[in-house]
Amino acid sequence: MAKRPKRVSSEKMKAFTVVKVIHRESNGSAGARTIATIATNRGYPLSRYRASKLMKLQCLVSGGNGFICKKASGLGNVIITQFTITGQALNMAYERRGKPDNVMFHSDQGCHYTSTYFRQLLWRYQIKQSMSRRGNCWDNAPMERFFRSLKSEWIPETGFHSYVEAKQTVLDYIIGYYSQVRPHSHNHGLTPNEADNRYWENSKSRAKFT
Secondary structure, three states: OOOOOOOOOHHHHHHHHHHHHHHHHOOOOOOHHHHHHHHHHOOOOOOHHHHHHHHHHOOOOOOOOOOOOOOOOOOHHHOOOOHHHHHHHHHHHHHHOOOOOOOEEEEOOOHHHHOHHHHHHHHHOOOEEEEOOOOOHHHHHHHHHHHHHHHHHOOOOOOOOOHHHHHHHHHHHHHHHHOOOOOEHHHOOEOHHHHHHHHHHHHHHHHHHO
16 A cells, blocks of 8 residues: 655745745855855744755755855946946945045956046045055955855856846846845854944944943
């Protein structure tokens, strides 16, 4: 006599759904640790071990990994095809951060950062320029790590059919996944947006006591 299939509990079905949704949001890049952290942050406690088991049962695999701590403010700098795009990224970052004072802009020595056009923008906003030593990627490690995550987690191996498609895909990663969903180890499992919000909330609280 054939055995009846085991009935899956509603709790287990929910766990399957939670893992699958987060995996889909990450474009298939999130591993068990990332999925467990995101699920826990959303109010559904999940261990790394259980997340791994649920992934295996659904044949879900991770397409990449890696963490970075900094919040991405200028989006145009991801795809640099001409100097004006780099300037647009700076304008966007400056506006989004509320036109702050006493700012330092750090980058490598790429020609778009050493151009007269870009340096004039820095002068206009009274931003001090800092550059890595030539040929030393460690001086610009946060951005190097960011690009590694972007390439390994989001960029398709076959590339893009157009500039418009590439730009939209990168924006989806930075705005939709990287900043709002993806946990970062340096931020103790928080997303860049959440860590940024907490920083400013704490700054306001301290200002009230001084």
